Amino acid sequence: MSYQIVVCGSIVPDPLQTLEPVSGPTGPSLKNEMMLPSVLDPWAWHALFEAAHLAKNVAGSKVYLVSVAPKAKLQQVMMTVGQKAPFELIVVDGPSSGFTDAAEIAPLLAEAIKGIPGLDMSKLLVFGGWESASRGAGSTMQIVGELLGITNQFQGVDKLTVGADGSFEILERIEGGKHQVSKCAGAPVVLGWATGSLPEPPNNPQIGMQNMRAIMPALQKAKPAKVATDAVKYASVALPKQQRQTKIVKDLPADEIAKEIVAWING
């Protein structure tokens, strides 16, 4: 048994950047977005590692990375991602600001997946970030699955174990910091990954060299996506009133961290 593992991955500004929403003629966007360095969405980033790990261990499997993003920014992100794991890139040149309706993005992803030559639904695993491409709506992967006719869907996934019979055991995050264990017969499935359990792979220049031969042509032939800008109407956009406060402290006991958080909440 081999798999066709499709990872849906959007790009986001490097999480440490200072983001500021602004309103423009086509709706809200992020100030200076094209100047901010971008990364693959952190959830999709983990999904890609999980996909690469699974493909490495199941002979004949292949990983595809399907992304809706401005291709110039995606090209920049590929310089970081491309050395991490072998994959074939499929690009849809579209927005990635996070203000686009998930129902607009999901059909683009689904159509791109359907267009993969030799697509075999019996081998298809659709991976993605739990909240990718919708910045918190958590609905993109579900819609992609529905459009592909995949009913076995799991969200907030932290672990996938393939049984000897090809069945899957999946750990999904549920309330209270616990996991729900589910089983299904096998492909096709949709898995919206949380953080998984794998560390970031080291850079592998050989993989980079091999990937890049296909990445540039994929970027060059990417077609602009038609996305309705009026699908969602935003009454207003603003920074949250409560800003994150960050400091770097090493080796602080958990009790001390908890006390500081409580004091911060109270104070």
Added chain:
Amino acid sequence: MDVDIVCVGFGPATAGFLTTLSRQLPLPDGTLPQVICYERADDIGFGVSGVVTRARGIKASFPDLDPTQIPMCAPVAEEKVLYLLDPHGASRRSLTLRAADALLKPVAKHHAFELPYIPPYLQKHGGFVMSIGQFNSWVGAQLMGTGTVQIWPSTPVAQPLIEDSKVTGVRLVDQGENPGMDIRAALTVVGDGPVDPVGRQLDEKFGMPEGHHKHDYAVGMKFVVNLPEGCPLKPGTVLHTLGYPEPEIFGFLYVYPDNVASLGIFVPSWFDSPVRTAYRYLQHWMLHPYLWRYLNGGTLRSWGAKTLGESGKRGEPHLAGNGYARIGEGSGSTNVLTGSGVDEAWTTGTQLAHAVLELLKYKKPFTKENLEATYVKRRRESWVEQEGRVAERARDGFHAGMVTGMLGMALAGATNGKINLPVETRPAGGHTPSLGEYYRDRIPADEIEKIRKECAAKGVSAHNELMNRVGWPAIPFDSKLLVSHQDALLMGGKVQAPAGYADHVVFLYPNLCERCGTHICVEVCSGQAITPGEKGVPAFDREKCIHCGACMWNCATPHPEDSSRTVLEFGAAPGGLHSAEN
């Protein structure tokens, strides 16, 4: 892994090299050499700097260059050079300067005197102010778009591979679970900048040309700032300052479009202070009355620091050897008279590219002889070389003091380098006085020792307490532009360090560090990554390092086996600044 050409570092020089080379690929015979570039920073626009440049070389590569196509770029519109007086009386000024200050005070406005004349060699009319981070991103995107070359950020190079005096490629930095991979290439292009961790290893192996050395450096620390609403500074404005916060510290302010400015200071190696920290001085510089009237109400967008190689032509290494060539700042291309480096670096890259294309065309190997006949020959015949020779000794005078240095520059500029002051230069860290010597007229020795011990016990550098003690006022933090050093790392630099890599700063001889009287590495560290450690050996935290490299050349203890080195080893590593606006 085997490739045809491997490049170390993606700065302006390599950008110029790859831009010129890629335009001629595939070659006329249809072959496409494999060209790969490894950059240590986590993106190709991170960890560089803002600049004002005449852009002669850049314009030659892009004759139709439209600055509006590059974010944070504007044509130079107005230039001023300002002598800043000290409004607090806290800086260390010679009697000559005090006399000059007294003369200028009645005519100064906002404690600053605008120089009525800017020498032609310092003028940048016709050029641009721009963010090299954004420029590099712009060039890099075009390069990758060609599909003929590959650029891989977050991939530092550990060392050159040398076999029988021939460079055969590079070894990448060990990532913990992987040994560093060897990348073998017919040509290794070394453009790893002023800190040049790979270039330095070539210098150790092959030596420097007779009479050449790298004695002069500076650390440039800067902010990118959203100027306050209504700020009258127009895009393209260029301000250069001297005289304050210490006479030896120079400042700059470049105005980009959309009410954004890049501003900062240069702290040179010849500033004989054991506490030549940049961050605290940068804040005092911003608060100078002349500048603060423009900056008050502004907000920090980005922050960073980098080393500048200020030896210029005198620091030129062997430009080519069997299997390798050196380009850019680390190859001595910076012009220390005109204060210009980016355009020169870019141009050396284009020169090497033309040479490589010529050798590929005639199927000649990348030997020392062939590279000298093509690349070095082009460089020697170019304006980079001619102007570099004029500038070669222009800054020597600074080793004898600020006033002598300014006089030396004026002489060199006025005589096209024919007359220079006969001043002997010294290695960067080799003339650092002790704290006691530096503050001998201002703080009693026992009090200095007490401050030093108290700061060491707290694990912090001593410069803040010492500067407070000699009269520098407290910084009025406003959480917007005047922020703590650690906040600058988080808010401006967004500093990161990926897991799995070893420390890239190593104290080679802990016993010598124990006996060090200055620990200037702690005082100068741009990210507060080096702190007082146990038994007097400094501690290094790579998660705070911004890779400016200042610790390496500031170290005051020479290596016991090689006096051209210090006992602080600085290698290439990923991470550091995560802002592309610098």
